[in-house]
Amino acid sequence: MIHLQQLTKRYGDKLAVENISFEVDPGEVCTLIGPSGCGKTTTLRMINRLIEPTSGKITINSQDISGIRPEKLRQSMGYAIQNVGLFPHMTVAANIAVVPELVNWDKERINSRIDELLQLVNLDPTQYRSKYPRHLSGGEGQRVGVARALAADPPILLMDEPFGAVDPLTREKLQTEFLRIQRELRKTVVLVTHDLDEAIRLADRIAIMERGHLIQHDTPENILSKPINRFVHDFVGTDRALKRLSRISITRYVRPSPSINITATVDEAVDVCNQCQWVWVVDANQKLLGWIDRKNLPGASSINNVLVSNLWEEIAVTNDATLREALSRMLGQGLKSIPVVTENGTLRGEVSLEDIEAATAELETNDHA
Amino acid sequence: MLSALQRFVTRDSVAISGYVLGIISLLLGWLTFKPNRIVSGYSLDLWQSYEATGGFIIIGLWLLCILSHFVKDKHYRGLLSGLSANLILIATLLLAGFNAGRLLEGEAIASRISLGAGIWLTLAGTYIILFASRRNLTGYRLRQYIISLLGIIAFLIILSAGWLDDLSVLREFMVYEARFSQEFWQHITLFVVSVSLGVFIGIPLGIWATRSRRAEKPIFFITNITQTIPSLALFGLLIAPLSVLSFRFPFLRELGIRGVGFTPAIIALTIYSLLPIIQNTYVGLRQLDTSVLDAGLGMGMSRFQVFRKIEIPLATPLILEGVRIASVQGVGLATVAALIGAGGLGFFVFQGLGQATSDLILLGAIPIIILALVVDAAMRITVKIATPKGIIRIEK
Numbered sequence: 202m203i204h205l206q207q208l209t210k211r212y213g214d215k216l217a218v219e220n221i222s223f224e225v226d227p228g229e230v231c232t233l234i235g236p237s238g239c240g241k242t243t244t245l246r247m248i249n250r251l252i253e254p255t256s257g258k259i260t261i262n263s264q265d266i267s268g269i270r271p272e273k274l275r276q277s278m279g280y281a282i283q284n285v286g287l288f289p290h291m292t293v294a295a296n297i298a299v300v301p302e303l304v305n306w307d308k309e310r311i312n313s314r315i316d317e318l319l320q321l322v323n324l325d326p327t328q329y330r331s332k333y334p335r336h337l338s339g340g341e342g343q344r345v346g347v348a349r350a351l352a353a354d355p356p357i358l359l360m361d362e363p364f365g366a367v368d369p370l371t372r373e374k375l376q377t378e379f380l381r382i383q384r385e386l387r388k389t390v391v392l393v394t395h396d397l398d399e400a401i402r403l404a405d406r407i408a409i410m411e412r413g414h415l416i417q418h419d420t421p422e423n424i425l426s427k428p429i430n431r432f433v434h435d436f437v438g439t440d441r442a443l444k445r446l447s448r449i450s451i452t453r454y455v456r457p458s459p460s461i462n463i464t465a466t467v468d469e470a471v472d473v474c475n476q477c478q479w480v481w482v483v484d485a486n487q488k489l490l491g492w493i494d495r496k497n498l499p500g501a502s503s504i505n506n507v508l509v510s511n512l513w514e515e516i517a518v519t520n521d522a523t524l525r526e527a528l529s530r531m532l533g534q535g536l537k538s539i540p541v542v543t544e545n546g547t548l549r550g551e552v553s554l555e556d557i558e559a560a561t562a563e564l565e566t567n568d569h570a
Numbered sequence: 571m572l573s574a575l576q577r578f579v580t581r582d583s584v585a586i587s588g589y590v591l592g593i594i595s596l597l598l599g600w601l602t603f604k605p606n607r608i609v610s611g612y613s614l615d616l617w618q619s620y621e622a623t624g625g626f627i628i629i630g631l632w633l634l635c636i637l638s639h640f641v642k643d644k645h646y647r648g649l650l651s652g653l654s655a656n657l658i659l660i661a662t663l664l665l666a667g668f669n670a671g672r673l674l675e676g677e678a679i680a681s682r683i684s685l686g687a688g689i690w691l692t693l694a695g696t697y698i699i700l701f702a703s704r705r706n707l708t709g710y711r712l713r714q715y716i717i718s719l720l721g722i723i724a725f726l727i728i729l730s731a732g733w734l735d736d737l738s739v740l741r742e743f744m745v746y747e748a749r750f751s752q753e754f755w756q757h758i759t760l761f762v763v764s765v766s767l768g769v770f771i772g773i774p775l776g777i778w779a780t781r782s783r784r785a786e787k788p789i790f791f792i793t794n795i796t797q798t799i800p801s802l803a804l805f806g807l808l809i810a811p812l813s814v815l816s817f818r819f820p821f822l823r824e825l826g827i828r829g830v831g832f833t834p835a836i837i838a839l840t841i842y843s844l845l846p847i848i849q850n851t852y853v854g855l856r857q858l859d860t861s862v863l864d865a866g867l868g869m870g871m872s873r874f875q876v877f878r879k880i881e882i883p884l885a886t887p888l889i890l891e892g893v894r895i896a897s898v899q900g901v902g903l904a905t906v907a908a909l910i911g912a913g914g915l916g917f918f919v920f921q922g923l924g925q926a927t928s929d930l931i932l933l934g935a936i937p938i939i940i941l942a943l944v945v946d947a948a949m950r951i952t953v954k955i956a957t958p959k960g961i962i963r964i965e966k
Contacts, residue, residue: 251868276870286865290883290958300869333960349869359868 202227202389203248203357208257210243217243219413220257225406227356228387232400235410235436241393244410245359248391249275261357276304279350279388283362285342287334293319293345294330300353318348321382340371347379351386360392364399376402377521397437401425401444402523409433421448426564445564447525451518451552454560455541458551463490463508467501474498481540481548482508489517489540489548517542520549524560527552585639585651585702591695592632592658598688601666603673606680607738607927613686614673624665631658635699648706652717655699659721662692663728670736682738684929696721738929739936746918746933754937757914760907761900761945764836768843768896773889775844776851786852793845801838801906808834809910835904835912842903843896850892854885887957894949901942905934915941 203225210218218240233241246252316326322344417429428434460481474495491510538553599613638650670683816823866876908916918934
């Protein structure tokens with residue numbers, strides 16, 4: 202869909218970007234990554250002609266963009282940037298309405314679009330429409346920034362460190378939401394980041410850049426398993442095995458697990474526990490309450506007495522987690538196996554350390570094949 | 571006892587200088603008796619000026635004002651000290667007017683009663699206290715306005731009721747009544763025309779300075795230089811070239827362009843108003859967050875749309891702040907215009923200086939001060955109204 206061909210940008214004698222060519226397929230998320238000054242932002246800004254290339258060309262759906270009026274071109278692409286750049290003198294609604302107004306949508310359509318977008322980014326329209334940017338938290342501002350970029354429903358989205366200016370926890374939340382929205386909308390996204398974890402998590406393909414050159418353009422899996430040279434190898438880092446786990450969803454590895462109801466008797470618990478060292482305890486609605494250890498059972502008067510109770514948020518992971526999250530939860534809690542729950546805490550099964558080992562082994566054999 | 575004293579001193583330390591001025595004023599002469607308008611006369615102390623009743627009223631009100639400082643609650647303290655300061659102001663003026671009439675009874679027709687150092691100091695002291703009490707009332711806008719306007723409104727009522735007519739300044743006013751309103755309006759015309767011209771020239775120049783590196787330097791070089799020329803010198807410097815121009819081109823003379831008078835005054839005042847306007851326009855546009863402008867362009871706004879819909883609204887408060895500074899400064903500078911025959915309230919100031927008549931100087935100076943304060947307040951309100959809602963206001 203977006204095709205960059207031998208793109209070069211020179212400032213005087215200084216080469217910002219040299220001879221870059223790659224393609225972004227429709228519906229694909231492509232992240233540009235590299236150390237600061239590598240030319241990733243310059244490349245992004247050439248796509249919407251905020252910067253004009255010295256040589257080379259960019260085509261979108263085979264049309265050379267240098268023949269399209271810059272304003273018109275930009276209106277057909279969403280643009281979200283690191284410091285959000287919300288207009289401080291306009292309400293959230295007015296900020297979102299900017300591009301629809303530029304392309305002359307009628308009032309009614311703009312209004313319903315604002316509500317729709319705010320809902321999409323998980324902000325209550327009645328509460329947020331008339332707020333001013335300075336009343337928003339960092340995360341809320343970024344959400345509005347994304348909503349604004351999506352306003353006129355552009356097929357292409359350009360994002361320059363869109364989750365850069367928030368704390369790690371909020372960033373992770375925003376990334377999860379981005380993935381959800383992207384699954385729904387299937388936009389063609391070019392996203393600049395310097396955070397490798399973010400790139401691996403969000404991208405279908407990653408373009409790694411260094412000093413104006415494109416070093417490797419490939420899927421995250423391949424970047425992690427087959428770094429093309431020393432630079433990529435070092436950039437990816439020594440923990441790439443761990444990073445690869447963050448590309449793998451736990452869904453395939455969830456196994457049904459023994460569980461008992463909190464109202465069961467100790468004898469019943471011993472029965473279930475015979476096959477294993479511990480067992481998850483749930484309430485009448487199948488909600489996870491905690492676990493019991495087999496060696497504590499003899500002599501116990503009730504399950505309640507030996508229940509190690511935890512908030513499920515602390516010990517469990519949800520359905521949509523990755524193996525990396527599962528592993529870090531295990532290490533954090535000192536458990537060899539952790540429960541998997543739905544969003545409201547209903548027990549779905551468990552994932553064990555052995556499963557993760559098996560997954561890594563599988564990756565290794567694939568690499569050698 | 572000691573801690574009470576400590577508390578007294580540390581809270582609203584600004585107000586304390588007001589009390590000190592108030593106490594000193596009680597020891598000075600309040601009214602001055604002059605056999606005629608030129609001689610310096612002899613001053614009368616508080617008791618001679620206001621008699622015992624008046625003296626006790628003034629001292630009592632000062633006590634009330636100082637005692638209000640002990641009120642713990644910040645808000646009530648502000649309210650009480652503000653109100654009592656206003657009462658001091660009103661009582662001082664009213665009593666001055668009445669006692670002037672009393673003292674002049676049976677005296678020669680040329681004799682005058684003018685305000686003495688004590689009264690001027692009282693006015694200064696109460697002004698400081700009003701300023702301090704306003705700060706204790708932040709958040710209560712209406713009460714702040716009442717505190718600041720009460721004294722001024724009362725003064726205007728007392729003035730128009732004729733209760734101050736026996737004071738020497740008003741005697742001068744009655745002599746010059748027709749002339750006064752003429753020069754008053756001339757003064758307003760001078761600064762309104764020059765500041766308006768300053769706005770029409772300065773804002774585009776300020777915008778230009780932000781757009782072009784090449785224009786930036788010369789614009790600020792010239793405006794900075796002109797700002798350092800003393801106003802009197804600038805007025806003088808303009809006389810020669812304008813005289814030559816009007817001599818060479820008679821049609822210019824018909825337009826009113828001459829070496830002296832209205833035109834050179836307007837030119838000089840306009841030049842002075844340029845620096846604050848250009849500077850604030852420049853800073854207002856330059857301080858904008860670049861990511862906001864980048865977002866605007868990146869979303870497909872044209873450069874002009876970014877300028878009109880984003881840059882101008884965001885820079886407006888600072889630009890108007892520049893216009894405010896230029897206006898207040900213009901009210902003061904327009905005084906000098908009288909020297910080159912452009913008229914204005916400066917006429918009375920320089921006439922008074924020439925005749926060594928302090929009352930005539932005051933007839934020019936007091937309206938200039940009041941005009942400056944009114945213009946300042948009006949412009950502050952304008953800035954507030956023009957500040958877009960989402961922007962944090964610049965509070966001063």
